[in-house]
Amino acid sequence: xxxxxxLILQRKKKLEELRRLGIxxxxxxxxxTHHASEIHEQFKDWDAERLERENITCSVAGRxxxxxxxxxxxxxHLQDFTGRIQVYFRKDVLKDKYSIVKKFDIGDxxxxxxxxxRTKTNELTLLVExxxxxxxxxxxxxxxxxxxxxxxxxxxxxxxxxxxxxHVKETFIKRSEIIKFIRDFLEGEGFIEVETPMMQPIxxxxxxxxxxxxxxxxxxxxxxxxxxxxxxxxxxxxxFEKVFELNKNFRNEGISTKHNPEFTMLEFYxxxxxxxxxxxxxxxxxxxxxKKIHGTLKIPYGDEVLDFTPPWKRFSMFEAMKMYGVxxxxxxxxxxxxxxxxxxxxxxxxxxTLAKVLDEIFKEKVEPYLIQPTFVIDYPVELSPLAKRKKDxxxxxxxFELFIAAREIANAFTELNDPEDQRQRFMEQMKAREMxxxxxxxxxxDFLRALEYGMPPAAxxxxxxxxxxxxxxxxxxxxxxxxxxxxxxxx
RNA sequence: GGGCCGCUAGCUCAGCUGGUAGAGCAGCUGACUCUUAAUCAGCGGGUCGGGGGUUCGAAUCCCUCGCGGCUCACCA
Numbered sequence: 001x002x003x004x005x006x007l008i009l010q011r012k013k014k015l016e017e018l019r020r021l022g023i024x025x026x027x028x029x030x031x032x033t034h035h036a037s038e039i040h041e042q043f044k045d046w047d048a049e050r051l052e053r054e055n056i057t058c059s060v061a062g063r064x065x066x067x068x069x070x071x072x073x074x075x076x077h078l079q080d081f082t083g084r085i086q087v088y089f090r091k092d093v094l095k096d097k098y099s100i101v102k103k104f105d106i107g108d109x110x111x112x113x114x115x116x117x118r119t120k121t122n123e124l125t126l127l128v129e130x131x132x133x134x135x136x137x138x139x140x141x142x143x144x145x146x147x148x149x150x151x152x153x154x155x156x157x158x159x160x161x162x163x164x165x166x167h168v169k170e171t172f173i174k175r176s177e178i179i180k181f182i183r184d185f186l187e188g189e190g191f192i193e194v195e196t197p198m199m200q201p202i203x204x205x206x207x208x209x210x211x212x213x214x215x216x217x218x219x220x221x222x223x224x225x226x227x228x229x230x231x232x233x234x235x236x237x238x239x240f241e242k243v244f245e246l247n248k249n250f251r252n253e254g255i256s257t258k259h260n261p262e263f264t265m266l267e268f269y270x271x272x273x274x275x276x277x278x279x280x281x282x283x284x285x286x287x288x289x290x291k292k293i294h295g296t297l298k299i300p301y302g303d304e305v306l307d308f309t310p311p312w313k314r315f316s317m318f319e320a321m322k323m324y325g326v327x328x329x330x331x332x333x334x335x336x337x338x339x340x341x342x343x344x345x346x347x348x349x350x351x352x353t354l355a356k357v358l359d360e361i362f363k364e365k366v367e368p369y370l371i372q373p374t375f376v377i378d379y380p381v382e383l384s385p386l387a388k389r390k391k392d393x394x395x396x397x398x399x400f401e402l403f404i405a406a407r408e409i410a411n412a413f414t415e416l417n418d419p420e421d422q423r424q425r426f427m428e429q430m431k432a433r434e435m436x437x438x439x440x441x442x443x444x445x446d447f448l449r450a451l452e453y454g455m456p457p458a459a460x461x462x463x464x465x466x467x468x469x470x471x472x473x474x475x476x477x478x479x480x481x482x483x484x485x486x487x488x489x490x491x
Numbered sequence: 492g493g494g495c496c497g498c499u500a501g502c503u504c505a506g507c508u509g510g511u512a513g514a515g516c517a518g519c520u521g522a523c524u525c526u527u528a529a530u531c532a533g534c535g536g537g538u539c540g541g542g543g544g545u546u547c548g549a550a551u552c553c554c555u556c557g558c559g560g561c562u563c564a565c566c567a
Binding site: 005006007008010011066068069070071072073074075077086088090091092105106119120121123125139140141142143144145146147148149150151152153155156164206207208209227249251253254256257258259263265347350407408409411439462464466467477487488489490491 | 492498500501502503504515516517518519522523524525526527528529530535536541557558559560561562564565566567
């Protein structure tokens, strides 16, 4: 995309002038002694006299983000990954080389070396004694006060967003810390990280529509996975007792502030445990995570304060519904439930069973109010074709969902390991699919074969990492926690 | 996919009931060796998202297409 723009032409002209002066505008490695924040950290308590006396020389490299020039001297701020540092150029120090300084533009990347001092206003500053030109920037950056506001540009040109909007970088650093913490925590608990197919012949493990692709050499269609679940459970059959996978899933559905077509999911499985164990485990893992990231268990989210202090509330799905005003008789009767839902203005036109109607009512009447961390447990079997039935209530399964800030953050259950029951559940899903439910699960004979070899009793959980990061970074769109969210191509 | 809102200079934004497209920052030229939204003087910069229509005349009104945001529906 070659555009003719006066500002770009001016900068390209300066680039040629640099070449004429013998400067490589796209430079070489540069040896630094400090990052910007390290200088501030190390010398924050040093006053002007001490800096003068001890004659500290250091070198930093970064992008010029501010420029104030006075003819024979200039102040600038350099920005590196860690922060900003003021630097000071003087003609009497740099002599002939000062003519190059005059060619600098905001956005250029340079390396500087010199003495630290404090200005009249006490700002820690580097008096440049020598510098190397490292990279010419031929495109003008957004302006210094307002930065880049246009959300479309922020997502399309995330590189610019990252340069000029500091909190964006902080969010993604936090994201990295969150993921690292989870990996470390699970490994500390004896879990093994595995990688299972992203391209699957039968997309399973979730109710969702997949992306389809094609393998030429094999001559088969494949699907980008909607979940790794069925493969991870095959590993339980194979003898793994604690496994996890932390990677992307793909779902061919709408895009919204809570949905990106590719998103990051943690799934982990533990043999010989049930969903009660997972609730305690999740509470422990997330509590420690929040403490690590925020240093406290009470964190802001929009206008709310989320309090992660354990123990978290635990209600059954039906209890929760009653608590939020759903009449008891509605919960046990399809016709009554449907009637009540319609009266309340809830869309149940595609809900042909009691469980589906109750699910709709729950989403409308309960979910929006689950601000504080809350486990909702014991779901209808029909909504959970891979979960084990409750012993004393076989129409329910041992399953929980964790809600935080009215978002489903985790979904977990005691795994169904009876191959005959599993086959029945698949059959029912096939029936639903024939009725037009495009998201119903597909029959997976190989998975059933694996169960027939025997999968130990186990519990498994999925945690939506992007949503968790949203909650922990006070982000209100999933696009703010995904570096390059999916957009329509530019035209 | 539906509804609402937006798209004007590199960036952030004005532009009224249709009448010669503006500001700030950034840029260019000049002055200036402790500034930090530096200052002072001068200058340049536009397919007003694209296309079509109405009109003597359209950034402005109408139609259409594109891209985005919010929201509803589906989902995690």
